[in-house]
Amino acid sequence: MTVPFLILAAITLAGAVAAMTLRKLVHCALALAVSLVGLAGLYLDLGAQFVGLAQVLVYVGAVVILIVFAILLTRGDEPPSPRVGRAVGGVVISACVFAVLAWAIVSGGAAQGASAASLAPISDIGHAMMSRYILPLEVVGLLLTAALIGAVVIAMEEKRRTK
Amino acid sequence: MTPLTGCLLISALLFAVGLGGALSRRSAILVLIGIELMLNAANLNFIAFWRYGPHPEALTGVIFVIFSIAIAAAEAAVGLALIMAVYRHAKTTDLSRVDSMKG
Amino acid sequence: MTTQAVDQIFVTIKHWLVFHSPGVIQPAVSLLLSVLPLLIIFPSLFAVTTVLERKGLGRMQNRYGPNRVGPYGFLQPLADGIKALIKEDIVPIGADKLVHFLAPLLLVMTAFLEYAVIPVGRNMVVADMDSALVFFFAAGAAMEVSIFMAGWGSRNKYSLLGAMRAVAQMISYEAPLILSSIAVVMIAGSLSTTTIVERQSGFWGVWPYHWYVFTPWGMAGFILFMIAATAESNRSPFDLPEAESEIIAGYFTEYSGFKFALFFLGEYLGMFAISGLAVTLFLGGWAAPLSFLTFIPSWIWFFAKLMALIAGFIWIRGTLPRLRMDQLMNFAWKFMLPMTLVVIFSAGIWRFMPSGVVRWVVCAIPIVLLYVLLGRALMGGRKLEKRTYRFAE
Numbered sequence: 001m002t003v004p005f006l007i008l009a010a011i012t013l014a015g016a017v018a019a020m021t022l023r024k025l026v027h028c029a030l031a032l033a034v035s036l037v038g039l040a041g042l043y044l045d046l047g048a049q050f051v052g053l054a055q056v057l058v059y060v061g062a063v064v065i066l067i068v069f070a071i072l073l074t075r076g077d078e079p080p081s082p083r084v085g086r087a088v089g090g091v092v093i094s095a096c097v098f099a100v101l102a103w104a105i106v107s108g109g110a111a112q113g114a115s116a117a118s119l120a121p122i123s124d125i126g127h128a129m130m131s132r133y134i135l136p137l138e139v140v141g142l143l144l145t146a147a148l149i150g151a152v153v154i155a156m157e158e159k160r161r162t163k
Numbered sequence: 164m165t166p167l168t169g170c171l172l173i174s175a176l177l178f179a180v181g182l183g184g185a186l187s188r189r190s191a192i193l194v195l196i197g198i199e200l201m202l203n204a205a206n207l208n209f210i211a212f213w214r215y216g217p218h219p220e221a222l223t224g225v226i227f228v229i230f231s232i233a234i235a236a237a238e239a240a241v242g243l244a245l246i247m248a249v250y251r252h253a254k255t256t257d258l259s260r261v262d263s264m265k266g
Numbered sequence: 267m268t269t270q271a272v273d274q275i276f277v278t279i280k281h282w283l284v285f286h287s288p289g290v291i292q293p294a295v296s297l298l299l300s301v302l303p304l305l306i307i308f309p310s311l312f313a314v315t316t317v318l319e320r321k322g323l324g325r326m327q328n329r330y331g332p333n334r335v336g337p338y339g340f341l342q343p344l345a346d347g348i349k350a351l352i353k354e355d356i357v358p359i360g361a362d363k364l365v366h367f368l369a370p371l372l373l374v375m376t377a378f379l380e381y382a383v384i385p386v387g388r389n390m391v392v393a394d395m396d397s398a399l400v401f402f403f404a405a406g407a408a409m410e411v412s413i414f415m416a417g418w419g420s421r422n423k424y425s426l427l428g429a430m431r432a433v434a435q436m437i438s439y440e441a442p443l444i445l446s447s448i449a450v451v452m453i454a455g456s457l458s459t460t461t462i463v464e465r466q467s468g469f470w471g472v473w474p475y476h477w478y479v480f481t482p483w484g485m486a487g488f489i490l491f492m493i494a495a496t497a498e499s500n501r502s503p504f505d506l507p508e509a510e511s512e513i514i515a516g517y518f519t520e521y522s523g524f525k526f527a528l529f530f531l532g533e534y535l536g537m538f539a540i541s542g543l544a545v546t547l548f549l550g551g552w553a554a555p556l557s558f559l560t561f562i563p564s565w566i567w568f569f570a571k572l573m574a575l576i577a578g579f580i581w582i583r584g585t586l587p588r589l590r591m592d593q594l595m596n597f598a599w600k601f602m603l604p605m606t607l608v609v610i611f612s613a614g615i616w617r618f619m620p621s622g623v624v625r626w627v628v629c630a631i632p633i634v635l636l637y638v639l640l641g642r643a644l645m646g647g648r649k650l651e652k653r654t655y656r657f658a659e
Contacts, residue, residue, distance in 0.1 A: 020184030053400040061407025063239045070243040074250040090187030098179035105171045147237035155244035
């Protein structure tokens with residue numbers, strides 16, 4: 001538990017809380033970006049350099065931008081909620097989930113492995129992906145193509161049937 | 164507190180925040196943001212277990228997270244496309260008002 | 267002093283200063299000495315480039331350009347800077363104050379971050395990272411967010427339109443940009459910028475034979491990279507986001523005074539950074555272009571190549587008219603993307619064939635073929651005819 005780690009964790013959590021509580025949707029998306037950058041910082045701190053940078057590249061560069069576009073294209077913020085019950089219910093459930101998880105983590109006594117100072121060299125990741133994980137890689141490629149086509153088809157303006 | 168426990172607690176907290184938001188907010192886009200946060204909490208777990216686990220040289224956690232990020236991108240694209248389609252149909256993204264099954 | 271000593275003079279000075287500073291602050295001093303020169307050199311380069319650009323454009327348009335302040339008008343940026351500083355800083359009433367304020371800062375910050383991985387000379391790179399290229403593009407991704415923040419935070423429809431255009435354009439051209447650098451990564455076998463430069467070192471006679479730009483895929487990749495870079499840094503002919511005749515000034519319509527200057531700075535810094543990356547990836551980085559010129563220090567070569575690319579940017583800006591939005595998108599997705607994919611394919615062939623003339627020809631064939639076919643298909647049967655001009659009587 002180093003100081004940078006704690007700062008990054010605080011940034012991540014503050015961003016997440018802001019993303020889930022702010023009124024304006026665009027603010028939520030920007031707070032999500034802050035949270036994801038904080039998380040990328042955590043990955044870097046843990047020695048997973050490539051994952052941290054890929055996280056920024058994909059999440060901030062693509063997902064947040066997508067969300068922002070969707071917000072602007074659907075226009076309109078969340079109307080003020082008349083029912084408080086739903087919000088309270090959500091918070092209570094998530095608090096319970098956190099309590100259970102925290103109890104499991106603390107009491108579980110996670111087996112501490114010999115943590116050598118292990119950075120993941122990018123060439124090793126590449127070799128692993130191209131040899132042992134080649135099938136998942138291809139499947140992910142297929143999935144991304146399918147998602148690309150699917151997203152375009154779903155979001156495309158329907159042809160005027162009346163014409 | 165060991166570093167691993169710290170990571171896991173942060174990840175659990177992140178998951179809880181995402182879950183709370185996804186359950187209590189009504190805008191479909193915010194629900195999607197909540198889901199993204201939960202997914203990222205899981206990713207943090209993978210990295211933490213890879214880093215402090217017995218076999219860091221196996222790279223399993225790192226590679227799982229890379230795949231997970233790719234899938235999250237696909238998920239966000241399809242999810243937002245669905246939200247756009249729903250918006251075009253119902254003229255709202257408020258989930259509590261999108262309850263009609265009649266097309 | 268030997269040429270090698272001159273080449274390494276900055277590195278030596280840094281080591282000396284770090285060595286003679288007290289032990290506790292040594293890491294901090296080392297960091298500061300790596301970062302501070304970049305923070306000074308590139309903004310000064312920005313100042314020089316603005317005046318050069320204005321003078322160059324002026325010559326192309328049959329006028330003088332700035333020539334009042336200082337000798338030959340070279341102190342013009344100083345006057346501009348003072349003017350920007352003492353101007354009133356106006357924030358629109360409806361604007362989102364925080365987002366409006368943070369956007370230019372984030373833009374300049376991310377632009378500076380990109381320089382961390384660009385080797386400006388032998389042993390002269392701030393962060394010699396394993397995955398430097400991913401870092402560069404990740405910082406570029408954050409730039410898109412800052413542009414959106416500027417457009418949305420101003421609460422002005424022209425700002426928002428400009429920002430949406432800019433973001434859509436940057437995302438579209440990021441695909442060919444990254445894909446064309448993937449070809450280099452495949453051949454160099456590394457994402458580290460220093461390794462990529464090393465792989466391009468060495469001469470064949472006097473000729474820098476290993477520069478990637480002298481391979482068929484490298485040349486096509488370089489051209490595609492530079493086109494995408496022009497779009498990525500929002501420069502003419504891809505300057506739709508700030509098309510002043512359509513949407514005033516795009517996402518920085520509502521910025522004035524020093525914040526406007528920051529946007530200007532950020533834009534140029536982004537252009538320098540991406541040109542620096544092009545130099546690193548395709549033009550041999552800091553290596554001398556001919557073997558008998560190696561006595562000139564490496565950092566001079568880097569900046570000479572950088573300035574050459576920037577001169578190209580200025581030339582293009584003075585020559586080409588602005589594209590339309592649909593032309594822009596069609597060009598990105600229907601032409602650039604297939605071309606970069608075939609460049610990757612060609613690089614793959616290059617990797618596995620024995621070197622020689624045959625390899626050169628075999629690798630060039632798919633690129634030329636696709637270029638011709640795509641060109642034909644996208645023209646859609648239209649013919650380019652000789653333009654006829656009608657002048658007023």
